[in-house]
Amino acid sequence: MSPAWDEARAQDILRRHSGRKGALLPILHDIQAEFGCVPAPAIPVIAHTLNLTRAEVHGVVSFYHDFREKPAGRHVLKLCRAEACQSMNGEAFAQQVLERFDLDWGGTTPDGRLTIEPIYCLGLCASSPSAMLDGQPMARLDQDSLDEIAREVG
C-alpha cells in the first residue's frame, strides 16, 4: 500500500530537486513513486515551490499518460498494443487476460490487486507479444504466461 498524503514527505522530495532546472517531471515521478499517484493536495505544494500556477502543474500531470490522479492496484500489468505485438496476435492475448480478470483497459479489480493498462511498445518487438508486470519485462507471451501472471498477482 502506498502511504497516505503527507506534506512533509512531499517537501523532502521537492528539496531533493531544488536547484535542478526544469525538474517538474522528475518531481512528479518521485511523488508518484512515494504516494502511488500524484494526489490532488500535491499540486498546490509543487506549484508554490516551482513558482508555477496550479493550472500549469495540473496541465502537465494530465498531459502525460504515466501520471495517475488515483493510485493503481497493488500490481500493474501493462500489455503492449503496438504494431509488432499486434502482428503476433497480441490483441487476442490481451483480450484473454482482460477476460480472465474481468477487467476493461485501465480497470482495477474490485479487491485492488491488479490494474491492467495498455502500453505502446516496450522495445521487445522481436519477442512479441510482450508486457510489463510491476516494471519487469515479459515476452513471447502464451497460455503459460497467462497462468504465470495469475500466480504473480495472487
Place this chain on the structure above:
Amino acid sequence: MTTKIFVPCDAAARAVGADKVAAALVSEAKRLGRAVEIVRTGSRGLFWLEPMIEVQTPAGRIAFGPVKAKDVTDLLTSDFSAGHRLHLGRPEELPFLKRQTRINFARCGIIDPLSLAGYRAHGGGRGIERARSLGAAGTVEEVTKSGLRGRGGAGFPTGIKWKTVADTAADQKYIVCNADEGDSGTFADRMIMEGDPFLLIEGMAIAGFAVGATKGYVYIRSEYPDAIRTMERAVVLAEADGMLGPEAGFDIEIREGAGAYVCGEETSLLESLEGKRGQVRAKPPLPAHKGLFGKPTVINNVLSLVTVPAVLADGAKHYADLGMGRSRGTMPIQLAGNIKHGGLFEAPFGMTLGELVDDIGGGTHSGRPVRAVQVGGPLGAYFPRGLFDTPFDYEAFAARDGLIGHAGVVVFDDTVDMARQARFAMEFCAIESCGKCTPCRIGSTRGMETIDKIIRGERTEANLAIVTDLCQTMKFGSLCALGGFTPYPVLSAIKHFPEDFNRPRLAAAAE
C-alpha cells in the same frame, strides 16, 4: 578451473527468463561442485535464441540457446559439450551475425556494460582521444565528412547540425540525446543503452567538445526502466573515472519521460525536459539556435551519437565508404513482429527489404506467407511483397512513399487485416496527438470513425474518399510528423491492399 559464463541482462533476454537462467547456473554449479563465474552482458540481438548464453573456452566463446532454467543442470553436467542440443557454436559464425557489419554494435553482447575497463579493452575511448587531437572544428568537419545522417527518423546531416550549434555564440549550450524510441518495432537505442552505455556517454562528450557544450541530457522513455537504470549507473561510474565531470568539462543527467509518444519529436522533448506539457514548438527558431532553456542545443538520436566515436576512431572515410547513394555507413536494422529470426541486424545501407525479411529474417514466425511489412514505426508505410526490391536507403524508400525512420521493420503474415491496421494508425495518432493542430487532433478521430464505417461495409467508396481527403488535410495542415505522417500507413494500406477495404463485395463473392 573456473568457467566463465556470459548471460545477457538485456530487457528482452530478461523478459524470456535470462535472470532465472543466471540464478540457476549459480545454484546448480554450487550443488554440482563446479566453479563458475557469471558475467552479465548486453544482448547480441538474436532474440529468437534468447536467453543465449556463452561459455568461455580456449577456442573462444561458445553459444548455447535458447536456454531455459531447466536446461542448466544438463548443460553443466555435460560440461557444455558440442553435442548438446542447445549448442550453437561460435556466435560470430552464426549466419545472422556473420552477415552483419557491426560498427555501432561492435561491443554489445560481448562486454559487461558497466565495466569501463572492458569498454576500453574493446576499443572504447579512442573516439574522444582523436577528437581532442583534431580540435573542435576538426571534429565537426570529420563528422560532416562521414556523411552521417540523423538516425531518429528525419535523416538530417549530423555534421551540419553540429556546425550550426558550434557557430552560435552563447554562454551555455546543451547536448540532448533523444532516447524516446517510441516507434513500434524498434529497440536499437534500448539495446545500446543496456549493453554499451559508455559508448553513448563518449558520443555525447564528443558532441559537447565539438560544439562547446558542457551539459548533456539523455531523455529516456519510461517504458525502458532497465535502460534508465544502466545509464544512471554508467554516468556515476564515468564521473568517478573522470570521463565525465569537471576534468572532462562535460556532465550528463538522465531524465525519464512519462509515456508520451510525441515527446520523441525534438521540440516536444525539449518542452518536456523543461518541465512542461510536451507540446510541439513551431520552427523557427531551430533548437540549434534556441533549444533547451532557450540555449543553442544539439538534439540527436542515440544511434547518431553512438556512431560518432567510431567515425572519429577509424576516420570519416572508413565509415563513408559503406552504404549507397546519400545513405552512408551502416544502419542497425531491427527485424520485428511476426518474423522467424527477429533481432538487431546492422548492415551498410543498400540491402533490399526482401533480403532482410526473407533471407535474414527467415520469413514469418507463424510459417505463413509474409503479406505486409511496416517500415519506420507507426508513421511508416506498409509495404507489400511487390515492393520487396526496395533497397534500404532514405531516398529509395521516400521514392516509394515510405520512410525508413528509425529502421524498425515489422512483419505481418497473411492473417493481417489491413483495414484494421489503417484504423490503428489513426487511433494511435488520436491517442498521442499533442493537441496543437486541428487536423491531427480531430482529423485522426474522424479518420478512425470513418474507417470503422468502411470495416462495417457502409458506403465504402464514399468513405474511402473521405479518408483520402482527411489524409491530405492532415499531411498539409499538421505542424509535426505525428499528424503529418499518419497518412503514410493509412494511404499505403489502402493503395497496396485495396481488397481489405472492400468487405461487402468480398462477402458477396464468398456466397
